[in-house]
Amino acid sequence: MVDQNLNILLVEDDALTAQTNKRLLKQYGNVLVANDAKEAHSLIKNHKFEIAFFDLNLYGELDGLKLLTLAKMMGIYSVVLSGELRTDILEESFVNGAKDFLNKPFNQKKLDSVMHRYLNFKRDSEFEDIINSNFITKSNKQTEELYKIKNLSFSEKPIFISGETGTGKRVVAHIIKQVLGFKNFVEINCSQYNDDLFASELLGHKKGSFSGAIEDKKGLLELANEGIIFLDEIHSLSSKSQKTLLKAIEEKEFFPVGSDKKVKSNFRVISATCENIHSLVAQSSFRQDLYARISTFNIELLPLRKRSEDINLLFEYFISKQPFRIVIKESTSKLLENYFWPQNTREIQDLVENWVVNGHRLITPDTLPIHIKNNIRPQDTIINDYFLDMVEEIGLTEFIVRFKKELIQAMIKRHGGVMKYASEAMKASYPSLSDFMKKNKNKSFNTRSLH
Template sequence: MPTILVIDDERSMREFLSIMLEKEGYKVMAVDNGNDALKFIRKSRDPETGSGHGFDLIITDIKMPKVGGIDILKESMSLNPNTPVIMITAFASTDVAVEAMKLGAYDYITKPFKVDEIKIIIKNALERKSLLDENISLKKELKAWHQFPDIIGKSEKIQKVFELIQKVASGKSTVLITGESGTGKELVARAIHNNSNRKDNSFVSISCSAIPETLLESELFGHQKGAFTGADSDKKGLFEIADGGTFFLDEVSEAPISIQAKLLRVLQEKEFKRVGGVKDIKVDVRVIAATNKNLHDLITDGRFREDLYYRLNVIPIELPPLRERREDISLIASHFINKYNSMNKKNIKGIRPEAMEKLEKYIWRGNIRELENVIERAVLLETTDNIQIESLPDEIKNYISEPLKTISDIPSDSLNLEDFLSKLEKDIITNALKKTRGVKTKAAELLKMSFRSFRYKLEKYNIENDKG
């Protein structure tokens, strides 16, 4: 519902406009002087940007004591030039009305005026405001799309991620990206690099879980000839290769404690020694780390250094799981359809509404990576122009969301709260094990618990399970 500010020192005119506009379905605020109008305009400005105001249209008389319509127009234009201002004038003041038009007023109407005429002017002014606002919004989305072409979405949560990337890209501080597996942490790291002053230099990445501890130190820091069996020549580490650029440490939670100490030194001193070396090597590297684990739990368990955590977590970016941005699923799915159409020389045009409904309701534990796999499979299997339900995996076709059972009323014969909560907790843990086919580590991740805490709960409730 558009909000209109009416300013007129003549009571009858003010009341007439208010009644007429409210009957048309608009929300109206009416004031009898320019001073109060300026206060309302300034008070309703955007608290974050310090600009704009909350009115969609302003209708003001030109001639009022002390603060007139021209003053109102100038203030409104300075705060929000897209908000139309309609001036009301008597025949004797048309010269002032023309001046107002030059200053940016949308239109002016002369007293006495026809009701139908002002209704049309107001309708057109609000339509113009709506188009301008929509144009600004589209430009912002398009700008973000071009800046981050591999990160797709229009949801509020992903737009906040876009905004954060834009703010931090030009800095040097370390970034810690958190989020479930498959949410696109490396894409965000690359977006930060590609929008930074380091974009023309190397983006180097490593997964700390993919390389054995015995080799990880050499990969990160390099080694000198003869440092260990097989070290037949000097080798630069990835930190040296990334000098001047960005180094992405994926799954940093899996780095052994011995390596964590060396990472801390690089972050603090910007230098390190190669394995078997004695010389300090200086580097200029921006470090971006990522994890799908709860580092606080790992710190408590003694598996992650607290001082390293604070060095990494200067700028935290948390990526939402796909189930929390369901409005993005259709856009992401379309992107993958285009990708796998091209790879497989197919011509799938889209997804049937009933199939899309299934995709949007599914829980997506593997997030975007899982959605990509589903679309790749569907593109290959589909024989029509659009993906049908039949081309989706059984777990998606047959998925039914399971709302948690809650208790809203206390039974008349009382309730043992401790027993009730214990039973509820046991049921949730049992269901988590079922969903992960008995794999304890995955069940603990699903419930966002440390494995130590999860194992304690299994013993507490005597839940039998064979898988790790």
């Protein structure tokens, strides 16, 4: 159904045709008519129109072509009206911003087709605006995944979002809520509850049903009626909690804890996990029937290492939100692009906030944490055979003393040779570090320094 409250502009120099077309258009909203280019120009400048219909030939002049350009600048969806029009003029009209074409005279059926195409265009534009304003990416593969959201309105089946930590699963859940137009959105992080608490939180409970149940409480499934329940970190549920959830999802009715009265609720499920759910199912850690029930639609969020083109884009975005300008040197940008980013977008956001807190304006390679600068991946370790040999040779206590000393020396060097700055960076007591260094000034590793 097309919006019945549209603001519509009709540009037509023939009074009788204008009257006839206005009558057809009135069912879609408020229609203003301009009989010439000057009047049309004034109306476009002074009113907010969603859609406009242009007769290009106004009193023998193709003034409508210029109006199309203005309408495009004002974000108006433009439809060209004409009885006969040369191909070159039609091509120019589309170059100037026209979105559709309607032959004159037109009937209700042809107008309905144009309005239906306008509605689809409007929905697509609104969808793209929601995606672009909430999820930063220029990765084609990631964009394809996100565009699956556009078709979710054709079904009420569950949606499953998978992605590593920090990839934006919660953000996508809220995008879905916005795109589908749900006002009611309830969420729970499943990792925070044991079996009994999860049942109480999900299903609700009656007063006195267990110790601490001092009053009746509605469960999240009941609160999510006619809306969405978002089950984050769903992989962390125990087998018992998975069974409880499966039954409630399948039947859309349940008994609150301690109650003999069923509660019905019509909700849509979105669930998310940072784990490999297929491996968990294969290991019998996650129920196959529950996974089948919650994964009718799948959206996969890629880690940054698989969409490296987004790294600098994300830095630009988070820096733009800060109170002062931060400049990243090109040599630094290359290091940032090469880093693994195990915590994904969240790690970039945290790093930018760290720069702000520490007053960094120019980001050089030396500004970066050592693990980013040296691209140390999670599976990498600083404990190598040399250190293990040292522990066996001098003992753990002596090794830790020497390790600590060289670590402090490296931090002092990083901070311009000033121990006070190094102690602040390490969140350690300056007097304690000073005393430690004096006490152990003659101790060091025999052949190499800590890197």
